[in-house]
Amino acid sequence: MKLRPDQLVQQLKKGLQPIYFICGDEPLQVMESADAIRRAAREQEYTEREVLDVSNNFDWSLFLDAGNSMSLFAEKRILELRMPSPKPGKQGSVALVDYAQRPADDTVLIITTGKLEGATKNSKWFKSLDQAGAIIQCWPIATQELPRWIGQRMQLKGMRPSVDAIALLADRIEGNLLAAVQEIDKLYLLFGESDIGLEQVTESVADSSRYSIYDLVDSALGGHSVRTAKIIGGLKNESVEPVLALWALSREVRNLAFISEAGMTPDAAMMKLRVWENRKPLMRKALARHTPARWKLFLKRCAKIDKVIKGVEQGRPWDELLMLSTQIAR
Numbered sequence: 001m002k003l004r005p006d007q008l009v010q011q012l013k014k015g016l017q018p019i020y021f022i023c024g025d026e027p028l029q030v031m032e033s034a035d036a037i038r039r040a041a042r043e044q045e046y047t048e049r050e051v052l053d054v055s056n057n058f059d060w061s062l063f064l065d066a067g068n069s070m071s072l073f074a075e076k077r078i079l080e081l082r083m084p085s086p087k088p089g090k091q092g093s094v095a096l097v098d099y100a101q102r103p104a105d106d107t108v109l110i111i112t113t114g115k116l117e118g119a120t121k122n123s124k125w126f127k128s129l130d131q132a133g134a135i136i137q138c139w140p141i142a143t144q145e146l147p148r149w150i151g152q153r154m155q156l157k158g159m160r161p162s163v164d165a166i167a168l169l170a171d172r173i174e175g176n177l178l179a180a181v182q183e184i185d186k187l188y189l190l191f192g193e194s195d196i197g198l199e200q201v202t203e204s205v206a207d208s209s210r211y212s213i214y215d216l217v218d219s220a221l222g223g224h225s226v227r228t229a230k231i232i233g234g235l236k237n238e239s240v241e242p243v244l245a246l247w248a249l250s251r252e253v254r255n256l257a258f259i260s261e262a263g264m265t266p267d268a269a270m271m272k273l274r275v276w277e278n279r280k281p282l283m284r285k286a287l288a289r290h291t292p293a294r295w296k297l298f299l300k301r302c303a304k305i306d307k308v309i310k311g312v313e314q315g316r317p318w319d320e321l322l323m324l325s326t327q328i329a330r
Contacts (some may be wrong), residue, residue, distance in 0.1 A: 002136075005029045009036055011134065019133025020109070021129045021133065024137055028180075046074070047076065048078070049077060063081060066096050067104040079104070083113040089099075100125070110271060150180060151186070160193075160194065161197045176210040200267075211249075213235065213240065216249070218282060220249065220325045221285065222329070223330075228325050242317035246309065252283075254299060256287060304320070
């Protein structure tokens with residue numbers, strides 16, 4: 001059974017599953033999902049708790065022994081398996097399949113791990129867990145969905161935020177839900193159940209945005225020049241190596257330069273390049289803004305920035321990347 005994090009609470013009211021597998025690269029949602037399961041289990045008198053952390057040399061027999069062993073006082077228990085990587089290896093895969101086929105009595109197993117790769121979902125151990133319990137996949141909240149999410153979190157605390165306050169908060173903490181919760185909690189401590197306007201947010205909220213080089217690429221291709229400039233500043237402040245940002249940008253520029261003058265339809269060219277389906281709208285949007293000659297110019301600029309980063313030419317790498325990325329966005 002597959003669930004979204006926002007569906008979990010309702011499912012828990014219907015009863016506990018023997019196994020919960022929580023995965024994703026959004027730490028807040030993973031943490032809150034596990035907390036919700038623990039809370040529901042405790043309400044049903046699952047009072048004992050055992051935690052196993054999977055390391056490189058983890059002995060998977062310990063996990064199976066923990067599943068097979070009875071509580072000293074015959075109490076219901078929560079067994080947690082924390083996997084930093086969603087790759088349990090051969091022994092781990094066998095152990096997970098074995099457990100899923102015979103879940104321990106009076107035990108709720110909670111497995112937490114990072115983001116799954118597509119191939120993992122076809123593995124025997126993943127399918128076994130899916131059949132025996134619930135899979136909760138935690139995806140990052142999209143930029144356009146963030147204001148609604150923030151508004152709901154604030155309203156649950158009794159606050160009444162204005163549209164402008166929500167927009168500013170979303171802008172300052174974009175990409176970092178843990179920071180968002182901290183800032184909402186701080187606003188609640190400062191102002192309680194009251195109206196929250198632009199002034200309160202401006203005074204109390206720090207800029208906690210966190211971006212990746214992939215956010216930079218998507219923003220530039222999507223035509224968001226102001227956001228693109230902000231992401232460049234964020235990456236620079238986080239001490240990201242400029243060569244990584246250049247790598248991500250130049251890869252897309254190279255593909256777009258090829259598509260723009262391939263002598264075939266954009267869809268056919270993208271199929272040849274094996275562009276993922278969910279990226280095609282962004283590529284089309286970028287192609288509509290610039291001519292083939294312009295994409296060639298951007299590609300030459302990538303080569304120049306590479307020389308600047310290597311010290312062969314004079315210049316400031318982040319200034320050059322700012323100019324290139326905002327030109328792509330415009």
